[in-house]
Amino acid sequence: MNQGFSREKRLLNAYQFxxxxxxxDFRLSGRCVLLLARFNQLKxxxxxxxxxxxxxxxxxxRNRVKRQIREHFRTQELNFLGVDVVIIARKGLADLSNSELQHELTTLWKRLLKQCNAKSKASLAAPVGNQNA
Known part of the structure; x- marks a missing residue:
């Protein structure tokens, strides 16, 4: 399995952001991070x-924080198929140690995964239209 962080795994232009x-579809707030996520049509x-x-x-x-977030996201990749995620830094993020940042991100990923699963199950269970017609 490719463990890199290739261009296809990044939001690259203003239109994508x-x-x-x-x-x-999801808006999660952490102590020093805001996470926005949206389902995409990709695999x-x-x-x-x-x-x-x-x-x-x-x-x-800034570079340390970006490296930590990318690495965490890369190792969590199997949990997030078909989702675009934007992470926005807030004040105080630079004051977190690497382990505190990893803990914050782990908490956000778990919450996002739980909400993604709940929303995808709800959309699968919802009726598509009048089945009797």
């Missing part, structure tokens, strides 16, 4: 990061 921002998941200078001043810290 805008689709998630405009109509997220794989994609990740987009919004880590701005406003919330994390030093580029070294």
């Amino acid at each position: 805008k689709a998630v921002f405009d109509s997220p 794989h998941h994609r990740l987009g990061l919004v880590i701005g200078k406003k919330n994390i001043k030093l580029s070294v810290e």
Whole structure:
């Protein structure tokens, strides 16, 4: 299995980000992170990061946070098929240690997986139309 973080697993342009921002299926808030997610029509998941200078001043810290999030997302990939995820940094994210950040992300992934499963089961159980016609 490919363990890399290829281009197909990333949100690459403004249109892809805008689709998630405009109509997220899921909106999860953590202590220092906001996670928006939306089902896509693909057989794989994609990740987009919004880590701005406003919330994390030093580029070294921004890069560390991005690396940690990408690595966590990459190792969780089997749990998220067909979902676009955008993670938005909030103030205080740079103050978290790597282990605290991993814990925060693990909590968010579990909540997202639970909500994705519930929503996909609900959509499968919903009637498509009048079956008697």
